[in-house]
Amino acid sequence: LTHLSVPAPRHYHDVGLLEPVGVDPSSGYRRYAPSQVTRAQLVRRLRELRMPLPDVRGTRCSGYTARDAAVAAHLERMERELDRTREVVASLRTLLREPLVPAPVELRRMAGTTLAIRETVARSDLPSWCEAAFPELYAAVATAGLMITGTVGGLCPDDVFEHGAGEFAAFVPISGTAGAIGRAEPYTLPAADLAIMLHAGPFTDLDRTYGALGSHVSDQLRAAEGPIPELYVVAPQHSSDPATYRTEVCWPVHLTKEA
């Protein structure tokens, strides 16, 4: 009648999501009322859209507006997931069809004064976090009357990929010094020798340049500790076409004297 499977309403009873109107004390039979059918239909649709049971339970008694808001929020999450899927599909096609021509590796030293926002960020939140952080940094630079003296970037510790979260730093190199403005604080980039490779294309393909650069470093250089800086030469703030993005991936190395 509701098109639910047999075990489903039992489980919903166990977790308190859809309570029978009565349970026979001797046989344990669950009885439901016709008025519960609509509720069951809602639950079934939300579950087909993979909404977690606790969230579904949250829509129970709330009025129309609160429930609609929860549903809308879930639909928006699904939209984002969909965008992500499209990106990964494109990235998969690229991987299968276009062999990576490794870009040349350049050795450079990095250090300098920046204005930075540093926070512990989950890996999956990184894109949206950056989307908010960089405009904030630009605004802070303008407020302080400073000049941007180089390429904006991010400092990504290993933990972000290896453990799913870590302290990411989004930075803008500046002239002069400033105090903290909102979340933006003065920050001096740790001095480091870097092997640098330019990545052309969407961020979703960044791992290919990481792979090429990391292989190169492990073959021909000596890797050093420390987070990996990325410099966003062409990024969403400059272009709306991911194919035109340019990112410098910077691998810390020990420069040994071998001459």
Add this chain to the structure above:
Amino acid sequence: LTHLSVPAPRHYHDVGLLEPVGVDPSSGYRRYAPSQVTRAQLVRRLRELRMPLPDVRGTRCSGYTARDAAVAAHLERMERELDRTREVVASLRTLLREPLVPAPVELRRMAGTTLAIRETVARSDLPSWCEAAFPELYAAVATAGLMITGTVGGLCPDDVFEHGAGEFAAFVPISGTAGAIGRAEPYTLPAADLAIMLHAGPFTDLDRTYGALGSHVSDQLRAAEGPIPELYVVAPQHSSDPATYRTEVCWPVHLTKEA
């Protein structure tokens, strides 16, 4: 370097999906070669697209064409899932915004000679199964030189919804008799008294009419055993717009003499 998490390659080793080139016998340390990076990148993309690990393993040593075929098949599954998601979203919106105006219930008797394809079908396969079955039935009717004497339909036992699979029968009422033609076989609909409600709109919303009709039957009539016939008055073969679909849902009842 590959942007995989720490436990992931360990698990891939356990299940034989990505073997290290060597394992230190004393410490158990896994060693990987730079040449494995590309493989890891492929695995990561396929996993982000939720391809099951056994399927990912299947892409291992196969050549480009076989691998591309597996990937293409997976992408097609994802496309279908996406279409389904869009349907359910629309259905959810309908459920929240448009209260169901219950259609009138009509009592009718059904019985007759048909040509039918009967097979055990999983619930999720029903739409694609019907898409193949009905053209086959029409072709069989034409081959046998028969006339279609009524509305085509399907006989859906409770099991399909309650247990995920059951013996579904797609049928076409015919004049006269015929032998088996391919999967199509002569079939006499079991005689039954039916409470019938017309459903207007996409199949995804069918449960609402089931709910309304089932509630009506349980309130005012006596339900009988047996599979539930559906008559496809306007269906995909007649119209490309799901909003124009018309389906008669037929609930078996006992007609008691109460006059």
Add this chain to the structure above:
DNA sequence: TTGCTCCTCACGTCACGTGAGGTGGC
């Protein structure tokens, strides 16, 4: 010598699906 990384179990996750084994109503 001290961290640090790597290791190996072992258990948790999430929403049911799937038997095993038993019981009330027609």
Add this chain to the structure above:
DNA sequence: TTGCTCCTCACGTCACGTGAGGTGGC
């Protein structure tokens, strides 16, 4: 009396994530 439905555990699923507890290399 015989099926049939409903019931209650209890375990399986799937791809890792998450500690607990231990060990080798700098």
